[in-house]
Amino acid sequence: MFQIPTILKRTSxxxxxxxxxxxxxxxxxxxxxxxxxxxxxxxxxxLDKAYYSLGLFVVGGLDIGLPTGGPLLGRILLWIAYFxxxxxxxxxxxxxxxxxxxKERWQLRRIKDHIVIVGSGDLTTSYLRxxxxxxxxxxxxxxxxxxxxxxxxxxxxxxxxxxxxxDVTHDFMLRRLRLHRxxxxxxLGGDDFVAFEAASKILRLYxxxxxxxxxxxxxxxxxxxxxxxxIANQVTLFNSYNLAAKGLVNSALIAHFKKTNYQDTVxxxxxxxxxQTILEELQMNAGDEINxxxxxxxxxxxxxxxxxEQQKSGxxxxxxxxxxxxxHPDVWRQLTDDIDLNRGEPVVIMGTGDSANNLRTALWIxxxxxxxxxxxxxxxxxxxxxxxxxxxGVHCTSITQLVEDNIPLAWTGxxxxx
Numbered sequence: 001m002f003q004i005p006t007i008l009k010r011t012s013x014x015x016x017x018x019x020x021x022x023x024x025x026x027x028x029x030x031x032x033x034x035x036x037x038x039x040x041x042x043x044x045x046x047l048d049k050a051y052y053s054l055g056l057f058v059v060g061g062l063d064i065g066l067p068t069g070g071p072l073l074g075r076i077l078l079w080i081a082y083f084x085x086x087x088x089x090x091x092x093x094x095x096x097x098x099x100x101x102x103k104e105r106w107q108l109r110r111i112k113d114h115i116v117i118v119g120s121g122d123l124t125t126s127y128l129r130x131x132x133x134x135x136x137x138x139x140x141x142x143x144x145x146x147x148x149x150x151x152x153x154x155x156x157x158x159x160x161x162x163x164x165x166x167d168v169t170h171d172f173m174l175r176r177l178r179l180h181r182x183x184x185x186x187x188l189g190g191d192d193f194v195a196f197e198a199a200s201k202i203l204r205l206y207x208x209x210x211x212x213x214x215x216x217x218x219x220x221x222x223x224x225x226x227x228x229x230x231i232a233n234q235v236t237l238f239n240s241y242n243l244a245a246k247g248l249v250n251s252a253l254i255a256h257f258k259k260t261n262y263q264d265t266v267x268x269x270x271x272x273x274x275x276q277t278i279l280e281e282l283q284m285n286a287g288d289e290i291n292x293x294x295x296x297x298x299x300x301x302x303x304x305x306x307x308x309e310q311q312k313s314g315x316x317x318x319x320x321x322x323x324x325x326x327x328h329p330d331v332w333r334q335l336t337d338d339i340d341l342n343r344g345e346p347v348v349i350m351g352t353g354d355s356a357n358n359l360r361t362a363l364w365i366x367x368x369x370x371x372x373x374x375x376x377x378x379x380x381x382x383x384x385x386x387x388x389x390x391x392x393g394v395h396c397t398s399i400t401q402l403v404e405d406n407i408p409l410a411w412t413g414x415x416x417x418x
Contacts, residue, residue, distance in 0.1 A: 014092060018057070021084045025053035028067065028078030037065030056085035108162070112181035114139035118168050118198060119189030120147045120155060123216060123240055126404045127186060128159040131412045141177060143168055144189070168198040171205065179206050184411065187215040192222045199235050210234040214411050220273055224310045244402035245277035248375070252395070253347060254286050256373060262344060263291030267335070269326040269361070270352030271297035274377060274399065276307050278349060287316040294335055296322045326350070327357050341369040349375045359385055362394045
């Protein structure tokens with residue numbers, strides 16, 4: 001459905017008023033009213049009268065003199081145009097100046113009980129989508145040091161947020177955000193170091209916000225390295241892949257493990273952030289339900305070593321590692337020579353960042369091992385992948401949807417209303 005742009009909604013009332021004032025001027029000049037500096041206008045053409053009527057919006061009547069003679073009603077109409085036209089033009093100029101020069105100040109002057117989001121990427125969109133599904137409307141400020149004008153307009157129009165360009169590591173910017181009246185601060189940007197820097201400065205300026213800051217870290221290695229720091233104990237840390245992995249394990253895998261009367265086999269193809277967090281969640285919540293975990297990845301050995309060093313958790317199952325392309329038949333031939341995927345209902349998770357290859361490989365595996373429980377990762381929700389998966393018995397799992405489904409209600413700030 002076509003929607004009138006915000007700027008037109010704001011200024012549309014001026015057009016009928018301008019037309020009314022122009023009509024008053026035309027009627028006054030056409031009725032026989034003369035002008036002290038341009039007495040010839042009364043006998044001029046309609047085009048002359050229109051020209052001088054439009055001129056009232058620019059310079060008023062300074063260059064044409066004052067109304068004189070003619071009928072009283074004509075003079076009244078012309079005087080209305082004399083006062084109204086320049087006032088209308090001045091109000092338009094003043095509003096434009098306020099929008100250009102002081103837009104942010106006017107928007108932020110009285111805001112309170114709001115949420116501040118740092119970052120304007122896909123994670124911000126997911127968070128805002130969840131927030132706006134809630135019954136209570138909460139004011140939101142989105143801050144980013146660099147944001148495309150189209151993206152800025154998209155966020156403002158779709159979610160009704162105030163978008164500000166600025167650096168949240170500067171004290172001046174933090175004070176402008178009225179953090180003393182904030183409901184929650186969501187640090188969802190793409191730079192982990194900047195996020196921790198911003199959190200440190202916010203807590204220095206507003207120490208009472210210690211329990212109200214949520215910080216997203218893109219790098220699991222960096223997050224794990226920061227876990228024992230003071231700042232980490234004062235804020236809520238999370239990783240979007242970790243959130244998605246928790247959702248998948250809790251909503252689908254644990255129920256499957258409990259349904260089977262034997263210890264299960266799990267194959268994780270793609271051992272990046274998503275695959276690593278799935279394994280971590282399995283070890284924490286379903287370790288005793290698993291007999292064997294197979295890991296397939298181009299950099300499997302290196303990534304497994306990193307995980308072993310950082311997680312330092314006990315392994316309760318047998319583990320097999322296959323280094324190679326997850327789409328290469330030889331890798332799967334080697335794996336199936338070692339592991340009988342026809343036994344029971346093994347779980348196979350295609351978790352690489354390539355949605356097309358995940359789906360294609362999952363379909364290939366399902367053709368050869370129809371008993372397997374297949375999960376194919378997509379980044380965004382895909383109607384196409386979902387339809388194909390439903391047709392062939394493959395569960396297509398969207399990272400975006402898993403994140404949105406598992407964002408805690410407390411992070412939306414609604415817990416403050418209870």
